[in-house]
Amino acid sequence: MTRLATGGRIDRSAPLTFTFDGAPYTGYQGDTLASALLAAGVRTVATSIRYGRPRGIFAAGVEEPNALVEVDGEPMATATTVELRDGLTARSLTGRGRLTAPDDQADQAGHDRMHAHCDVLVVGAGPAGLTAALEAGRTGARVIVVDERTEAGGTLLETRDLVGDAPALAWVAAATGLLAELPEVRVLTRTTALGRYDDGYVVAAERRGSRGRLWRIRAAEVVLATGAHERPLVFAGNDLPGVMLAGAARAYANRYAVLPGRRAVVFTTDDSAYAAAAELAEAGLEIAAVVDPRPGGGPDTAFEVLAGHVVAGATGTAEVTGVRVAGREIACDLVLVCGGWNPVAHLYGQAGGRLRYDDDLACFVPEGTAGRCRVVGAAAGEFSLAGCLGEEPRPGPPAAPVWLVPGDEPGYDTHFVDLQRDVTVADIEAALATGMTSVEHVKRYTTAGTAHDQGKTSAVTAVGVISALRGVPMGDLGTTTFRPPYTPVSFALLAGRDRGVLHDPVLTTAMHPWHVARGAVFEDVGQWKRPHHYPGPGEDMAAAVLRECRAAREGVAAMDVSTLGKIDVQGPDAGEFLNRVYTNAFAKLPVGSCRYGVMCRADGMVFDDGVTMRLAPDRFLMSTTTGNAAAVLDWLEEWLQTEWPDLRVRCTSVTDQWAGVAVVGPRSRDVVAALAPGLVLDNAGFPFMTWRETDVPGAGGAARVARISFSGELAYEVYVPWWYGLALWEAVLAAGEPYGITPYGTETMHVLRAEKGYPIIGQDTDGTVTPVDLGLGWAVSKTKDFIGRRSLSRSDTSRPDRRQLVGLLPIDGEESLPEGAQLVEDPDVPVPVPMIGHVTSSYRSAALGATFALALVKGGRDRIGTTVFAPLGDRVVAARVADPVLYDKEGAHRDG
Amino acid sequence: MLLIPCPWCGPRAEIEYRYGGQAHVAYPPEPAALTDAEWAAYLFLRDNPKGPFAERWCHAAGCRRWFNVLRDTATHEIHFSYRAGERP
Numbered sequence: 001m002t003r004l005a006t007g008g009r010i011d012r013s014a015p016l017t018f019t020f021d022g023a024p025y026t027g028y029q030g031d032t033l034a035s036a037l038l039a040a041g042v043r044t045v046a047t048s049i050r051y052g053r054p055r056g057i058f059a060a061g062v063e064e065p066n067a068l069v070e071v072d073g074e075p076m077a078t079a080t081t082v083e084l085r086d087g088l089t090a091r092s093l094t095g096r097g098r099l100t101a102p103d104d105q106a107d108q109a110g111h112d113r114m115h116a117h118c119d120v121l122v123v124g125a126g127p128a129g130l131t132a133a134l135e136a137g138r139t140g141a142r143v144i145v146v147d148e149r150t151e152a153g154g155t156l157l158e159t160r161d162l163v164g165d166a167p168a169l170a171w172v173a174a175a176t177g178l179l180a181e182l183p184e185v186r187v188l189t190r191t192t193a194l195g196r197y198d199d200g201y202v203v204a205a206e207r208r209g210s211r212g213r214l215w216r217i218r219a220a221e222v223v224l225a226t227g228a229h230e231r232p233l234v235f236a237g238n239d240l241p242g243v244m245l246a247g248a249a250r251a252y253a254n255r256y257a258v259l260p261g262r263r264a265v266v267f268t269t270d271d272s273a274y275a276a277a278a279e280l281a282e283a284g285l286e287i288a289a290v291v292d293p294r295p296g297g298g299p300d301t302a303f304e305v306l307a308g309h310v311v312a313g314a315t316g317t318a319e320v321t322g323v324r325v326a327g328r329e330i331a332c333d334l335v336l337v338c339g340g341w342n343p344v345a346h347l348y349g350q351a352g353g354r355l356r357y358d359d360d361l362a363c364f365v366p367e368g369t370a371g372r373c374r375v376v377g378a379a380a381g382e383f384s385l386a387g388c389l390g391e392e393p394r395p396g397p398p399a400a401p402v403w404l405v406p407g408d409e410p411g412y413d414t415h416f417v418d419l420q421r422d423v424t425v426a427d428i429e430a431a432l433a434t435g436m437t438s439v440e441h442v443k444r445y446t447t448a449g450t451a452h453d454q455g456k457t458s459a460v461t462a463v464g465v466i467s468a469l470r471g472v473p474m475g476d477l478g479t480t481t482f483r484p485p486y487t488p489v490s491f492a493l494l495a496g497r498d499r500g501v502l503h504d505p506v507l508t509t510a511m512h513p514w515h516v517a518r519g520a521v522f523e524d525v526g527q528w529k530r531p532h533h534y535p536g537p538g539e540d541m542a543a544a545v546l547r548e549c550r551a552a553r554e555g556v557a558a559m560d561v562s563t564l565g566k567i568d569v570q571g572p573d574a575g576e577f578l579n580r581v582y583t584n585a586f587a588k589l590p591v592g593s594c595r596y597g598v599m600c601r602a603d604g605m606v607f608d609d610g611v612t613m614r615l616a617p618d619r620f621l622m623s624t625t626t627g628n629a630a631a632v633l634d635w636l637e638e639w640l641q642t643e644w645p646d647l648r649v650r651c652t653s654v655t656d657q658w659a660g661v662a663v664v665g666p667r668s669r670d671v672v673a674a675l676a677p678g679l680v681l682d683n684a685g686f687p688f689m690t691w692r693e694t695d696v697p698g699a700g701g702a703a704r705v706a707r708i709s710f711s712g713e714l715a716y717e718v719y720v721p722w723w724y725g726l727a728l729w730e731a732v733l734a735a736g737e738p739y740g741i742t743p744y745g746t747e748t749m750h751v752l753r754a755e756k757g758y759p760i761i762g763q764d765t766d767g768t769v770t771p772v773d774l775g776l777g778w779a780v781s782k783t784k785d786f787i788g789r790r791s792l793s794r795s796d797t798s799r800p801d802r803r804q805l806v807g808l809l810p811i812d813g814e815e816s817l818p819e820g821a822q823l824v825e826d827p828d829v830p831v832p833v834p835m836i837g838h839v840t841s842s843y844r845s846a847a848l849g850a851t852f853a854l855a856l857v858k859g860g861r862d863r864i865g866t867t868v869f870a871p872l873g874d875r876v877v878a879a880r881v882a883d884p885v886l887y888d889k890e891g892a893h894r895d896g
Numbered sequence: 897m898l899l900i901p902c903p904w905c906g907p908r909a910e911i912e913y914r915y916g917g918q919a920h921v922a923y924p925p926e927p928a929a930l931t932d933a934e935w936a937a938y939l940f941l942r943d944n945p946k947g948p949f950a951e952r953w954c955h956a957a958g959c960r961r962w963f964n965v966l967r968d969t970a971t972h973e974i975h976f977s978y979r980a981g982e983r984p
Contacts, residue, residue, distance in 0.1 A: 197897050198897060198898045198899070198910075198972045199897070199898055199899035199972075199974075200899075201897045201899070201909075216897075218899065218909070352971070602923075602938075602939055603939055634914075634954075634956070637954075637960060637962075638916070638954070638962060641961060641962045641980060642916075642952070642962050642980055643922070643923045645980070645981060785927065785928070789927065789928075790927035790928060790930065790935050791935070791939065794932050794935065794936070795932060
């Protein structure tokens, strides 16, 4: 038993049981997993990643390199920061961490995201941080203090320091009490500042079990009071269980009332370990000796001091059993090491701050402020408590660091620099031997400092070793780069609630409940859920699509087209504006008519298409592809605002104001006649590409009906206010019942349009296709300018061998060409076989009685009638190149 | 994450904005009069300075307006923003 009978900040009335590697243990409320394991005498907690060497608990905080555990499914946690809870189950990690949960048991934690703004953000609630927070808070500033520990106090929780004549924790209690009285001050414990970003933006993780919070804090000023991490010493066998940072042992004794061993040798180059030794001895630890390489040793002490000596090596196999010093062996089960202290400058470094090597302090210290970040306390190299409290600093003696301790025998195979990555001095020697000189190169070559702990105990140590081996001053070497996150953060916390159905909004139409009830199979189009097909009893997709296609070609079919993007374009210059954004002319489109239009980017590549109705001389209703509605509106706005602010035009998205149903097929006129009894429907009275306002009694009254066809059949699109969408849909189906009206989905729509050679932007195009490539040259004006026009006469866009949209008819009409399949002229030539294009759409056609495809093929229009080949791995499919219009080329079906 | 001053809405987080590349690259008044090389320069060639850079931003999740920002590409410091068509 190494648990002390008194003291510490644990609650002995609240025992907690837990298991580690299957064995049951007991600890107390206030313990970490590490302190409870040490109290239970567990010395070895892991095996190292490369060499499988036993490793023990080395530190007491986030800098821990060894004690990685899997805790209740969390794959990689640090035992020194896991708060003990009743029933906790932990497993030591051998080698690499693994995600063990099956996919269907993903982390179900419901973390939240918090946004906060403040005048001053203080990172760290130790003496310097609390002092800074009080100073700012008293001015009335809005202050947020974040600290990674469970309570404020910082390292004062881990020492028996005094402030004045009283215990320092009394000062902490008074300071936190004062802060609590200030209404604009908020103190967040268990909250780690992970990263600093531009303009005072700090992201912090607050641990609250499965209900953590990710804080995004914007601060006018960031005060970094992040303290310092103790440095280890690099000597032979320095990785054995029982070798521990002196300050960590001090923390275990004072904060957790645990002695991590019975008899210790202290190996230090810094005075702080003397205070640690004194407090540990008072708690009952036997101090066998203090080994101090400094010729004069350190401050006065009651212990035997071996000044001017070093620990030449730690002995023991499973754990440390002694040390070799000055030719003799001293038995011990604990080696407490201190090689000085490193300011925790991570956030400062992330802010672009420069670190200066201070020879007196033997550490890299922040130089000035950086990006709203001011550094105070130990993080700024102020290691005296008085200095941290804002009093007169009491600097210690000049530091005399020892970066590399030679052993009794040559070689550095067990001189560990990075315990987590198992990097030794021998590895660094090897890196230097290759000619590497930069610390960044050595880091990448050896992986020192790249592990889960991000080199908190190893990065500067590695620089020191390089300095010692090369004889180059520390300041000339510098540090490696600091990057977020400061400590590991789970993806679940970063994602917060943005997962599952909340990951992205789901848009549904007014008719959606009907589609669901009918058993539609849905596909995602942008954020919309659209029916893909409506399988009948016993039908697979192919059968359903063939049935739906046949209904549209031979009878009548209906589709929910509400998702089409709709933009209301209004203003006296609306016609002129559309003339500029569409490749074809719109200014003279008569009111009551519609026109198909194509838009290009300035580079001449097709961007979107759709049919636009002219509602009034100064008003158009533009439609866009479903997935592109927002992008088109942004595009229009950009040109109006940045290039043509003189045009009097306003654009508004009305996509979800109007629900629409396409009624398609030879019997569609009969259905619309029943639906809208007042409408004149003959070809003369309601010609193709016109629209009418009418009354649809079954769907709230006023409706807009347009004669538009995306299938080549006689077809109508009926639009009503969204509210009446479901009523309209049901009214269309009721009106069509005598004709066997068939609902159809996007797959049938794709087949029908492909049979007619109508491209789908984004499927048959990829941002490298011009309107002319698509065979839409007829829609490209020769007389007016439009966005992208100049690009269509560039040498590249007017090449005759550009990829052009053509139809493909497989020679074997049962063969289906996969979309994306590459096409070649001759499959028998040696590799590399020149590729001449690829399949963009591929279907089975009820009307053609065979499969067919659309493809982009080099010089495709000149290849019509020839045969191309699609090598598909195990076979080659031959297909005849055809005009893209494969069905009703003369347009006989359009008018019914 | 940058804090970008929208000339209409005030300072807002970068996530509310959409980036629009270099500012003050006007659409040529007569594209047809340009050589292929001149047109390609308009389409594809932009400055990439280390230091102050005038660039366009759109307050996409706010007022939806385009405006200009003078930002230092090396430090990310934003010197000022100004409305489209205005002098800084």
